[in-house]
Amino acid sequence: MSEDQKRQLQQQLWNIANTLRGKMDADEFRDYILGFIFYKYLSEKIHFTANKILQDSGEDVDYTNVDENSETGKEIVEAIYEEVVEDLGYFLKPSELFSNIAKKGHQKQEGKSNFILAELSKILNNIEQSTLGTNSEDDFEHLFEDLDLTSSKLGKTEDEKNTLISKVLYHLDDIDFNLSDTNADVLGDAYEYLIAQFASGAGKKAGEFYTPQQVSTILSRIVTSRKSQLKSVYDPTCGSGSLLLRVAREAKVSDFYGQEMNRTTYNLARMNMILHGINYSNFDIRQEDTLEKPQHLDKTFDAIVANPPFSAKWSANELHLLDERFSQYGKLAPSSKADFAFIQHMIHHLDENGIMAVVMPHGVLFRGAAELIIRKYLIKEKNYLDAVIGLPANIFFGTSIPTCILIFKKCREADEDILFVDASKEFEKQKNQNVLREEHIDKIVDTYQNREVLEKFSHKATLQEIADNDYNLNIPRYVDTFEEEEEIDIQAVMAEIKELEAKRSQLDLEIEVYFKELGLVF
Incomplete structure (x- = not known):
C-alpha cells in the first residue's frame, strides 16, 4: 500500500469517527470508534485465519457462509475454535463477524434499519467470554466495557441509537484493512493516527493516554541505540501503549510490559497491542496505580520508556521507606510532586545492562529538599545519570511548559561525565503547537549517541563540575547559549x-x- 493509500485510509476512518462527533465529547466518541475498529479487526483476523484453515483442510467454503445450525457447520465451527483460540486468544462464530452484523444493520424493514444493538452487545460480550479459562483471559477481560450501546448520547430513542451505530458499522465495513499483507502495519498506523487526532482535541486529558510521536521517536531511538533486538521493554505509565509500540519500530522486541491507572486508557492500550499484531502472550499490561500498587516488582527490563504525569500527587506514605524501590535513598519524593518517585520506581526495574529514558518537567533538575537528596544519590553514589536533554516548550498536548528527557544506565560506558543537550530551540512553530521535525530529532539523537560537544547545543559536564554546582542540573549552567547582541x-x-x-x-x-x-x- 502506497503512502497516499495509507493517508486515504486514515482520512476515511477519521470521517467515519466524525459521524459520532456531534453527539459527544472527543474522548467519548474516541472510545466508540476505536472499539468498533478493534471489533472489525478481530473479525477480519478470525475470518482470514479460519479460511486458511478450511482451505488447508480441503473445505471449499467461506467461513462467513458456514451454517452454524447444521451438523456439518457445528463441526466446522468447533474445529476452528480449537485451532484459533490458543493462537489468537479469542473466537468469533460466523454469525458474530463484523461484516455480517454490519450488513444486517444496514438492511431496512418497514423503512427502518434492522435492530442490532442487543445482538451487537451480546457479540462483544461473547468475544470476552470466549477467552475464559484460556491463557488470554486477562488480556480480553472487560475489553469492550466502554462501548455503552445504551448511552443517551447515541440518541434519544432506541431507534436513533440503532440508526447511528448501524451507519458507523456500515461505513467501516466498506474499508479493507488489508490483513493479508503481513509485511504492512497499515491498520496499526491508521489506529495510531486516530489516537493522535483524538489527543489533539482532548486538551489536558490528552496527556493521560498519548505521548506526541516526535517525543516517542526520540525516546525509542535512544533506548534502542545500536541494538537490533530487545528482550523486554517497560512503560510504568503506558497510556494507550503507543510509546511501547514505537520502541518496536526501532528494534525487534520480544515482550512488552506496562501499567496504567485509568481503566479506559488501559483498555485502549490492550486493544492497541493486539491491533498491531502483538500476540497476547507477548504483552503484559496491568491496570493499577504504579507507585502504590506496582504489578511487575519481580522483573527487570532491557529498556524502560515513560512519560509520567508531570508533578502528580502521590501518598508519599512513610511506609514506602521500607519499599525496596525507595529505601536506599533515605527520602521520598514530596507528596505534591511524584516525579522522582516514578524515576526511583523505574530505576528499580532497570536491568544492570539496560537503558531508561523518561520525560520530566524541568523542576526535577534543580528543586531542593528531598528531591536534591535523591538527585545527588543517583549521581554521586550510583552514577546512573547518563544524559539530560532539554526539549522545546509547547510540544505536548495540554501543557506548554518546556520539558526534558533524563537518560539513566546502571552500567554507563562514559561514566566520567554527564551529557547535557539544549534542544529548546530545535522546533518548527505550527499554529498553537511547536513541532520537532526529523532533522531536529536526528540532531538530538546523533548528539546523544556520539556524545558530541557542539557549540551552544551540548556539553559534557564532569562529575566534579556537577558537584561544584551542588547537583543542580539546570541546563543553562552547562550549555552556554548566550548570543552576544550586536554593538550599537x-x-x-x-x-x-x-x-x-x-x-x-x-x-x-x-x-x-x-x-x-x-x-x-x-
Whole structure:
C-alpha cells in the first residue's frame, strides 16, 4: 500500500469517527470508534485465519457462509475454535463477524434499519467470554466495557441509537484493512493516527493516554541505540501503549510490559497491542496505580520508556521507606510532586545492562529538599545519570511548559561525565503547537549517541563540575547559549534621530501651509 493509500485510509476512518462527533465529547466518541475498529479487526483476523484453515483442510467454503445450525457447520465451527483460540486468544462464530452484523444493520424493514444493538452487545460480550479459562483471559477481560450501546448520547430513542451505530458499522465495513499483507502495519498506523487526532482535541486529558510521536521517536531511538533486538521493554505509565509500540519500530522486541491507572486508557492500550499484531502472550499490561500498587516488582527490563504525569500527587506514605524501590535513598519524593518517585520506581526495574529514558518537567533538575537528596544519590553514589536533554516548550498536548528527557544506565560506558543537550530551540512553530521535525530529532539523537560537544547545543559536564554546582542540573549552567547582541553605534543612531527630526519639522511647515489655505488652525 502506497503512502497516499495509507493517508486515504486514515482520512476515511477519521470521517467515519466524525459521524459520532456531534453527539459527544472527543474522548467519548474516541472510545466508540476505536472499539468498533478493534471489533472489525478481530473479525477480519478470525475470518482470514479460519479460511486458511478450511482451505488447508480441503473445505471449499467461506467461513462467513458456514451454517452454524447444521451438523456439518457445528463441526466446522468447533474445529476452528480449537485451532484459533490458543493462537489468537479469542473466537468469533460466523454469525458474530463484523461484516455480517454490519450488513444486517444496514438492511431496512418497514423503512427502518434492522435492530442490532442487543445482538451487537451480546457479540462483544461473547468475544470476552470466549477467552475464559484460556491463557488470554486477562488480556480480553472487560475489553469492550466502554462501548455503552445504551448511552443517551447515541440518541434519544432506541431507534436513533440503532440508526447511528448501524451507519458507523456500515461505513467501516466498506474499508479493507488489508490483513493479508503481513509485511504492512497499515491498520496499526491508521489506529495510531486516530489516537493522535483524538489527543489533539482532548486538551489536558490528552496527556493521560498519548505521548506526541516526535517525543516517542526520540525516546525509542535512544533506548534502542545500536541494538537490533530487545528482550523486554517497560512503560510504568503506558497510556494507550503507543510509546511501547514505537520502541518496536526501532528494534525487534520480544515482550512488552506496562501499567496504567485509568481503566479506559488501559483498555485502549490492550486493544492497541493486539491491533498491531502483538500476540497476547507477548504483552503484559496491568491496570493499577504504579507507585502504590506496582504489578511487575519481580522483573527487570532491557529498556524502560515513560512519560509520567508531570508533578502528580502521590501518598508519599512513610511506609514506602521500607519499599525496596525507595529505601536506599533515605527520602521520598514530596507528596505534591511524584516525579522522582516514578524515576526511583523505574530505576528499580532497570536491568544492570539496560537503558531508561523518561520525560520530566524541568523542576526535577534543580528543586531542593528531598528531591536534591535523591538527585545527588543517583549521581554521586550510583552514577546512573547518563544524559539530560532539554526539549522545546509547547510540544505536548495540554501543557506548554518546556520539558526534558533524563537518560539513566546502571552500567554507563562514559561514566566520567554527564551529557547535557539544549534542544529548546530545535522546533518548527505550527499554529498553537511547536513541532520537532526529523532533522531536529536526528540532531538530538546523533548528539546523544556520539556524545558530541557542539557549540551552544551540548556539553559534557564532569562529575566534579556537577558537584561544584551542588547537583543542580539546570541546563543553562552547562550549555552556554548566550548570543552576544550586536554593538550599537550611538553616534550613528543620534545622527539618524537628528535627520528624522529635521524631516518632521519640514513636514510640519508644509502641513501648516495647507491648513492656512483651508482656513484652519494647525
